[in-house]
Amino acid sequence: MNLEKYKNHLIQNTKKILMDWFESKENERILQREVYRFLHSIKGTAGTIQLGGLMQVSDRLLSVLDENSEKVWELDELRSFLFDLMELTYEYENYEHVTMKTGAIRQSNAQLIQIIDDDVSMLILLKDVLEEKGWMVITNTDPEKAVNQYFEMQPDLLILDIHLPTKDGFHVLEDIQTHNEKYFIPKMIISIQNDKQTRIKAYQSGADDFIGKPIDIEEFIVKIERHLQRKKMFDQSVLIDELTQIYNRRFLEETLPRYFQEFKRSKQAFSISVVDIDYFKYVNDTYGHLYGDIVLNEFAQFIKRSIRSSDLIFRYGGEEFVIIFPGTKDTDARQRLTELIHAFSQKVFIYKEKSFTVTFSAGLFTVDDEFVTPDEAFKYADHALYEAKRLGRARVETAGKSLCYKKNVLNVSVIDDDIIIRTMLYKIIESIDMGHIELNIAVFENGPLFFESGRADDGRDHFLIVDGVMPIMDGLEVLQKVKTGPYANQFSVLMLTGRKSKENIAQALKLGADDYVTKPFSMPELQARIERLLKREK
Amino acid sequence: MKRILLAEDEAVLRMLIVDTLEDEDFIVDEAADGQEALDYLKLEKYDLVILDYMMPVYTGLELIEKIKAGETLGHSKILMLSAKSQAYEQERILLAGADYFMEKPFSPLKLLEKIEEIVNEA
Known part of the structure; x- marks a missing residue:
């Protein structure tokens, strides 16, 4: 069931009321009753249309309000009271942008939590809370992509909502079941359905823990801490690889x-x-x-x-x-x-x-x-x-x-016509510590500018990140040009591709791409991949 | 075809429920407050009435009282939606004369399941 339409309506309605309040004439005051009704109606709707984060925040705010109080709110006071709610509404609308921002600041040794939930407002809320605790969080709304990410990133903890759009959480658990048998990765189920039947089914499907929505954040964090501790202890005591038995x-x-x-x-x-x-x-x-x-x-x-x-x-x-x-x-x-x-x-x-x-x-x-x-x-x-x-x-x-010891400088070039991706990539690469190797980073908005810069011909080792689909010169063309040029062996190429088609990926690999990432990608995933490839340059 | 009245003051939720029910070929009348709901109930006989607990003008409970007191056309099954999850609230709602109860937030699919179960029973 696609709830996008209703989510957008609720977000727009919420924004409209906030704007009516805060952008109206000065000195206006708002009655407590109105604030209560406002939050109450968000709470009542948000959970049902899978905006659990909004439900959570409005519930928290409601709990400190007395419905029958005659209190009148000054705008400034109300603004700070509703700040979390406003922030969440904003972030929900700018979700892609926001994930990219937070993705860039992760600690590579932090324990990794994967959350799969199609409720974006919930994801944003949980990600914020958990990253504040020092864990790294990757989030996903699409179960298919999430399963791939699970295998690739091998998280230390999986948190999964059973209500997902294309596939329910139990099926996701089934998909990773064979993997489950060999690896110890704790799995927590979160669900708006909190009845005994659902809980039993969750445990039978391989869940280690079950939390009902609305989530009690305090309890949630303590549980996560326990699971991650156990995971760490387990990892430290094991000397045999679970999958291959070597x-x-x-x-x-x-x-x-x-x-x-x-x-x-x-x-x-x-x-x-x-x-x-x-x-x-x-x-x-x-x-x-x-x-x-x-x-x-x-x-x-x-x-x-x-x-x-x-x-x-x-x-x-x-x-x-x-x-x-x-x-x-x-x-x-x-x-x-x-x-x-x-x-x-x-x-x-x-x-x-x-x-x-x-x-x-x-x-x-x-x-x-x-x-x-x-x-x-x-x-x-x-x-x-x-x-x-x-x-x-x-x-x-x-x-x-x-x-x-031969090389001390490594060229890193990014070619992407999307300014945001370009900028984020620059920031990510800049933050990678390569020890004794100095990274010489440059970004370009298209292929010709890159070749005109002369960087491709300076004979240095070169790590190139190139967008597959670009105007003027296609990513595959750029790839072909460097891989048939005189310094072909100096290049490692990571292709960013929106092309799901296997032929195109196969072609990129055939032309000599070392790796590829399909769009839309999450920044933490891309960062991990870039780090891995770059470190190999050592 | 089965006829349903939905009284829910929350616009987005109302839209979602109406869309869901109309997709399943129910005929749905929608009311945004207690007064509108009462007006409909005086004009039409429904297979099922879905009432929100908290609404302007008349609350869901007040509407049930009016239905029970014979202010409306005939008797229909009543399903109450309520965010108040405490057990005593649920009991109060059922004692007042609601036939079914669904706690908010609910999953839309669960609600649909429940509704189909109710109208098929009748």
Whole structure:
């Protein structure tokens, strides 16, 4: 049921009354009875048409008003009394704009909460409250997109309204059920229907907690705190990756230093490889995240079966893995990785009678002197992985130590005809701390201006974010031009695309785009993605 | 076709309910306050009367009293909408003579379900 029309009516009616009050002649006073009626009618309507945030705020304001009081309000006094309500009304109307603003200021180590609710006023309210507590919040009104985001971002807590427009919350829970079985992610259901039957169904569908609307914010926050604490404790106690059943990143971080100590004693070189599945996002987008998980698992099992028993494989995160080859020099490790890449590329995956193959790339670093730290070694291998990706994927590259210190300046260019997106991107990139690498950022409103600037030809490493659809010169044209130019290898390209069509995404990837994000995107998601790609530049 | 009277002073909510019911082929008369509702009730016999609890001129409870006192044409089923969620309010409403009660905020689909249940019962 589409409630947009009624939501807009209520917002417009509310604004009209506020304007009548505050933009009228000076010295006007408003009767308490009128204020009470105003709030009461918002409260009565807002909940039903899924403007829970408005209901919440008006309910709170009502609770301190005595209906029968003879009080008369001065305008200034009333204005400050109704401030939260006015703010919410404004933000609701400018929702897209507002999410972009708040998205830019997030802490990347904060715990991540995903809220799925089609009630935008509720989302805004909850996001504000929760981000004030220091958590990062991603919000979504569209269940389809939300499920994708859930798989991609792997939140620490999921909060889900069961009343959603295209699909109810129980179905969303079903969609992520297979994932649920392998990962520990607490899930809270919020619902305007608070009867026993609904609660039971929610718990049966995999919910860990249930909160009725209107939400008691105080209790809500305490519950969230508890869930997040448990999640953190759980994460810290686990050394095996839930999905693939191989060691996880935490265990890698504990184990890696031991190999360095062992090296100091034995002086026997060993190798570290960072490997990453190629175009994995494309697999997810084409065959769905459930199948993506199967590919990840198959990959992990394949490597585990194929390496020696003394070699170790870890899932580092997402589609990125780390392999340690004890007592193995770089030429041997390189040879082994080349064989693995070849063998894996022969493996045929079948999805609904369509068959396809998947490849992976590897970066390799061999520890053969005492002066390298575990962190540096990982960084070198990761950098070599990036080289392998840049040189065409499905290959292994070896890191030389000198290579890693070569570049100090990284060009970052944004080409987008939308001034708001351009500006937001500039702010986001500016806020990313890249350690010893200096970011040289510039934004352009179209492709020709970018090429005229000469930045494309200065030979530096270049991270380019380009909008797919633009007047004058299309994003694909820009991409093609840099990827066929003399400095093609210096470029990593992130494509912003409104084109859902698989052909266009496939074409962008074929032309050499390293990643893409479909519009409309949420700024936190984009920021996370940019950070990930940029850090790979190290 | 079933005929329904909706008395609700909240314009947006009234619009939503009317749209929802008309989509299901009910004939709906709408009243924005107690007086309008009473006027309709004196002219028309309804399969169901939906009354908001808090309305100008006459409240939902006052209207029920008038219906019970025979000031209107015939007797219809009465569904009361109310934001007051306390149990004693609900009891009072049912004691006063409402046949059904729905708490605000409600989901529009739930309301529709309930209404269909009521009129099909009759």
